[in-house]
Structure formats: structure tokens, C-alpha cells
Amino acid sequence: MGAPKQKWTQEEEAALKAGVIKHGAGKWRTILKDPEFSGVLYLRSNVDLKDKWRNMSVMANGWGSRDKARLAVKRVPQVPKQDENSIALSTVVHSDEDIVDAKPLVDSNDTPKVPIPKRSIVRLDNLIFEAIVSLKEPGGSNKTTIATYIEEQYWAPTDFKRLLSAKLKYLTANGKLIKVKRKYRIAPTPAFPDRRRNPSMLLLDGRQRVFPKVEKDDTHMLTKSQIDLELEKMRNMTPQEAAAAAAQAVDEAEAAIAEAEEAAREAEAAEADAEVAQAFAAAAVKTLKGRSNPKMMIRA
């Protein structure tokens, strides 16, 4: 082999985790270019990141790399991007979010089988932001317009309207959206959010940031001069300071992952409850269908 083996340090691993949380798995080039991580990951290529993330995911699944290689589906032609992201992070970052899904993403074994269209799986709040941004309506967009936009762009579930209303309400309550005369527009976001408090910050469409779960007294807007000051500070960082910042990012990322894993466990429990409820409902329907006389049904 050409290059000598370079063992991944804890710092690099943490930077990778933080990068995946920030940009998503599969965005290896983006992570490498991110000044927040490039200082730590400068020795790594995008392929290295991908390989390391693959290893880390394999370990998390409890499979050895050889086991996984054997079990791996034989090279489906270019499974769409975001796939690994959705597999690896769906129980981490996205676990507490509504998902708009075009096709079944995984089967019961969490094994991807069906090639998924590019825009197949997205979070509803991201869609709402995307709709508002794309529609560019003065004063914001109303619910109907947003719904129409999303339905045109994505496959929407049957109870989509209800989900949308709930989500709009939630986002407005959280201060992420501003509602004026039935129109919604995006609330201004802090330029340099405290990521310890907003660890699951996500990048929307490479341009706009979404900050889930903003605590009431948790936001602070920065003025332009403050932003300039922050930028200047970053530029003047010594390697040691940059390393310290990276280490801090690592801690934050790990805390975020732990949090997300907890949320995922809760989601799984909720799913199990829902399955039980569904089974009861199905049994009830079956019982009722078994009765030939409709009047009897009503009385029953």
C-alpha cells in the first residue's frame, strides 16, 4: 500500500461525528471544507471520512466489517445519496422529527432495498422552510400555499395537512417561524448559535440553518460588529486554540449523539406501543366485520 497507516485519533473521530451531525453523512467534502473541522481532519480525504464513518457505523450495529461485507447487498447501482445518512442517523438526529417519505426506505431489518428518488426523505420542518424560501412571497406564505408547494415537490402522506398544521404551530411557538395575518415567514436566526445548546443544528439546502429546540432564554442575536469580531477571533486562532475548539466541538457532538440516542430509544418505544395499538385496532375491525347484521354492529 502507498501511504503509511494513520490511526484515527479521538479528536479526528469526534470531529467526524460533529461534521456528520452538522452536515449529514455523505457530505464528506463539505465536512472537510468546513473550517470547524478542516483543522483536525486536514490529513484525511473525503474517502477516508466515508470509510471511517462506515467502520464506526458497522461497530455501532454490532457487525464486524467482514460480516457486513458478506451481508451487504450486492452493489445496487448507486443508491441515492443521503441513504447512509438516513440509515445511520435516522435513529440519531432525525429521530424526533416528522418525516415525509416518498417510498419505504428500509424494511424491518433496516436494510435498504429500494433505490430511492433523490428528494425522497426529508424533514417536514425543512420542507416548510424550503417552501417559504422558494415561494419568496412578500410577508410570507400561508398554509395553503406551503402545502401546495410541498405536495407538488414531494409525496405527501394522507394526513399531511394535519401534520403541516401541527408543525406550523410548533415552529411558530418555538420562534422559528413568525406568523402574521395567517402568513408564515422564517424568523431571523442567530449568526453564531451556541452549539452546546443547539447541538442538532442542521444545514438546510446548504444555505439556511435551522435550529431545532430553541430554549426560551437561549437565543441571542449578534450584531454585525459582533459577528465580525467572532470571525476575526477565528482567523487569529493559534493551532492550539483551534485544537481546543475542535476538542470542544467533539464534546458537544458526543453530548448531542447521546441525547439523540436517548430520543431514538424513546421513539422506538413509542413505535412499539403504536404497533400494539394497531394490532388491537385490527383485531377489533376483524371482529366487527365478522358480524353480518349492521344493526348488531351499531348496538355492539
Added chain:
DNA sequence: AGGATGCTCAAAGGACCAGA
């Protein structure tokens, strides 16, 4: 407008090395 071409990026699989 739309087809051809080239570039970039990511996924996947295999090769290789080191340690248990």
C-alpha cells in the same frame, strides 16, 4: 433547447497491514 463531454463527489468492494 437539448445532447455531448468533462469534472467532482460519493459508494462500494477489495487489498493490505498490524495486532490479538
Added chain:
DNA sequence: TCTGGTCCTTTGAGCATCCT
């Protein structure tokens, strides 16, 4: 010898640009 970790190569999708 086996297994895990890292590196390398191949393949294909997406995108931008150029040309007809």
C-alpha cells in the same frame, strides 16, 4: 490465523459547460 482498521481503485450519479 483471524479480525479490525486503513488505504486504494472502480463505478456511477449529478452538475456545469460547451457545442450544434
